[in-house]
Structures are given as structure tokens and as C-alpha cells.
Amino acid sequence: MKDNLILYIGILIFGIAAPFIFPAFKVQLSILCVLIVLATTWNIQGGEMGYNSFGNILFYGLGMYLCASVQVGMFFPLAEWTESGGEKTFVHTPTQFFQGMAVGLLVAAIVPTIVAGVIGYSILGLRGHYFAICTLGLGVAAGEISGGIEIIGAGQGFTTPPFPDVGSLDSRGEFFYFLSFFTLVLTFIAVRSIYSTRFKLILNAIRDNEDKAEAMGIETMKYKIIGWMISAFFCGLAGGIMGGLVGYIDSTDVAFDGREMGVFMVLMAILGGKGTLWGPIIGATVFHIFKEGFWTFFLGWQYVALGVLIVVIVIYFPEGIMGWLREKYPERFGEVIDEKDRKAQVELK
């Protein structure tokens, strides 16, 4: 516990200092924070609860649209804003921008949570691959339908309010970095405290054998919905931040991008190791570094690389980095192994 505390403080200090040490990578670092949030919260119901969802992108995209529309709609008519497209007829003052952002993020977090609660009862009754395909369908349907709604820009996209002029040029990057870093810390604290409660054990029981868990007197449906709502809350928040960061929302390419972000969050959690606290964080970091390198050097071939990457990870690396570490150094994970037994096994190999 004690060295963990030092580790946490170290990471926190690094996180605060990072934008000043690597000023050129501020946007990348903010995206990394958002990715970690997404992977960690996917892990709550994907890894711990065993409900592998492709549909968390729904909450992410919903949060993105909501945050931006609230931010615009609080001060200006939304329809005229989207109609004007890239040309800015309205300009947010700094106060308006930050007020809008705060309210927008609040809405972006709460509405997806409610949506998850409402649809959760019907959808979480499905199991296994039916759940996976159903959520995949939900995500794509949301993208297609939002692409047909005029007030949020339909097919041509929606420009989020540009960052106001508050003096220095770096302030935009710093603002979004600290916003996403704060969200990351918040998520980590929340997830960590969840994982130390009985709630996590219930989720694991649902994953391992739902029927038995129900027979033991656990109201599985209630806990499944709560688990999904927690995921949705942070996904919506992450979406809201990402919308402001990217600056432009398109229904199928940015917001409900099941082909990219929707798969990324699953892949990152699996790469790091599902069902662990640190797995998604490590997985997201490794994945983001790898992805950025690939995206730069193999421009144009990135999706080919992504497809190959998915297949390779899934086939040869389904336990993830944490699983591999656990097999390699079981003592570090609190598993006691008889030394003699282990030696015998090593010799056998």
C-alpha cells in the first residue's frame, strides 16, 4: 500500500508536469487521458461484469453531441449555428465558453447515464454474443440516425465552439489537457474505490456464473444496470471533452465512430488485460503510442494495420499484458506458489 501511494503521487506529479515537459504533445496527452478513461470504464462492464459491449460508443457520441449543443444552445440559436457551418457568425466570450462547457459536461455525463439506465433493463437481459451484437447495432444505429438530424448538422457535421482568446496561445491545449487529466484522476479514484467494495465482487460473480449469482440471492439485473450506468457516465464525460478537443463533430466519423473509437476501447482493455485495474491503463498507453507511431509512418494504411492488430492481439494475446505479467511473476500479484513446485515445473518446461 505504501509504495503504491508513492507510485500514485509520482504519477500525479508527472501528470501535472507533463504538458510543460512535452509542450508539443499536449493534444496527444489529452487524447491519451480520454482513451484511458474509455478503456477503464469499458473494463467495468466488459472485464469485470463479462458483458462485452461494442455499444459504449453510444454514450461517448451522445456526450459529445450533448456537450457541444448545450454549449452553443445556451447562448445562441442552435439551428443557425449548425447552418452557418464553419463560418462563425456568433463568438463565445470566455465566460460564456467556460460556463457552457461546465454545464455541457454536466449534461453530457448525466443524460447518457439516464439513457443507460433506461435501455439497460431491456438490453442487459441479453447475454454473450447477443449482447455484443445488439450493442454493436445500437452504436451504428445511433450514428446513422444522428447523421439524419438537421439541427445537429446532419451529414455535414457540427463545429464545436472555438476556444476563446484568453491571452496566450498555449491555453487551449493546457485547458483541455487538465480537463481530461482531471477526468482521468476522477475516473481512477471512482473505479478504484468501486473495485474495493462488494459491488465488484458481485460484478465478478455475474461474469463467472450469472445463474448461480442469481440463485445466491443477488439481484443481478440491478447491479448490471448500475455497472453499465457507471460506464455510461464516464463515457459521456469523455465524449464531451473529446468533442471540444477535436473541434468538429461528424456523426459517423467522430462521434459514433464504431469502427475506430468503439473498437479501440475494447482493444485497449484486452491488450492491457481485462478485469484488472491497471490493465486498461497500460493497454491504452501502449496502444496510443503504437497507434500514433503507426498512423505517422503508415499513413493511409492505418486501418489495414488496425485490422491486423486486432486479429493478432485477439488470437495470440487474449490475456493481455497484465495476464502475461501475472503468469511471469505470480508473486507480485499476491499468489503464493510453492517454490519446489515451481522449480519442478520450470524443469519440465
Add this chain to the structure above:
Amino acid sequence: MISVQACLDGVLLGILFALIAYGMALQWGVMNIINIAQGDLVILGGYIAYFMYLYGIHPAWGVIVAPVIMFFVGIAIYKLVINKVVDRDLFISILATFGISILFMQLMNFAFGADVVLANSDYGTTMLFNNNVVLPNSKIFSAFISILFAICLVIYMKKSKLGRAIRATAQNARAAKILGVDTEKVYAATFGINAALCGVAGALISITFTIHPYMGLPYTIRSFMIVIVAGLGNLPGVAMSGMGLGVFEEFADYILGTEFRIGSVFLLLVLILVYRRFKLSRKREYLK
């Protein structure tokens, strides 16, 4: 008259969907794999016919060429990826085929460009009911060919040795293995046949409709939907629900507008799954 038009269009379209869904039901039943890349195999088959058209061969011959090529593509996919995920967790296979789907989508985008294309068959149109209903002959042709292929396949599955081995493996893979069926080979053949069916359907789609590298996923979802509505191994059910889906789509297209067509298909999938879940939960069961 428009509703008659939509119904006829939908039925002819639905027969095509049913052919793709039949392939999906086959591999789902035999290998217990849901292939997300199904739709991309369809589109690949479509591009084969389109290229024949570009080189001056009538695209209808694609119906014969595409399945042959796609059969080997299917076997290659099986040997490279699927045989490693076949007895693992279902989610692993979904994710792996999702990866294949993204890979195919992008490779096709590179190879054939991101334009919407169609292979023109010059079949003309048929007018019905005082010229109020227009049916392109290519649609009738494609429905006819789909039915022909489906019947051939059913007969093949009933009569041939390989068909018997496939059915035995679907019933009980372990028992089939004990009785001397080379299940590995059966799996490869099943995947190949599925890919070949996708190739036929794709060639027909390239004649009747349009193809685009990114249009694969809706075909996967449609076939998945048809299979879960009909149930595995229920062939008349697959045909019926395929036509039902086709009609639904045409009406959704007509009533809601084309931009909501794909969205309504995906939404229908969610609704069907939720409906079945509530129906089963009354008996304290769930979809397995």
C-alpha cells in the same frame, strides 16, 4: 401502387438477404462462429463481378466466377485466423472477425477506390399493372439465381458425403470426430461454402444494386437478424424472414427517407433482440 412496388422490390431483395443469411446460419450452426466479416465477403464478391464487367465480360458470369474465387478466399481466412479462434470464447471470434472486417474494408478501399459502383447488366425492365410498377429484370434474375443456388446447396447438404459430415459436425462435433469425420476439414469446407455463397450474393448485388467498400456491415447485421428471427437450421424460416426484412426495408426507405434506411435496419435488430428477450424472460430463460 407504391406499396405494391415496395413489396415486390422487398421480396426480391429479401431473397438475396436470405441467401447471405443461409451462409451465416450454416457456419454459425457448424462452427459456432458469428462472422462479422460476412458483409465484407459479400462486397468482395461484388467487386469480382464488377471487374469482370470492367474487362468486358458480362457481369452475370460473376455468379459462377465469384463463388469459385471466394471459396478459396474463405479457406484462406479459415486457415489463417478462424481455426485459431474456433473453440474459444464467442466474443474472441466476434472480435477477430471484426478485425478481418476492418482489414477487408480498407484493402478494398485501396484496391478499388471509395466510389459507389455498379455493374450494368443491360437486362432492361419489366412493367406491370399498366406501367405503374417497374421491375428491373436484373432483380428478377438475381432472385432466381439465389433460389437456384439455395436449392442446389440444400440438395448437396442432404445427399453428398461432405454435406453429411457437415451436418454431423453441426449436431455433435465430438461424436463426429470419434466416428472418423475430419472436423478440421469440415470447418474449412463450411467456411469456404459460406464465403462462396457470399460471393454469389455479392455478384448479384453488384448487378442489381450498388457496392461500396464500406457497405459490408449492414449485410452482416441483416443476415444476423434473419438468422435469429428464423432460428438455426430453419430454412423456410430464413427465406420468409429474409423477404420480410426486405419488405420492411423498402417501406422504411419509402416512409422515413433513404438516409434512415440503414439506421432503421440496425434499430430493428435491437428491437427484435429486446422483444425476444422479454418473451423469453417470462419463462425465466434467455437467448443462448
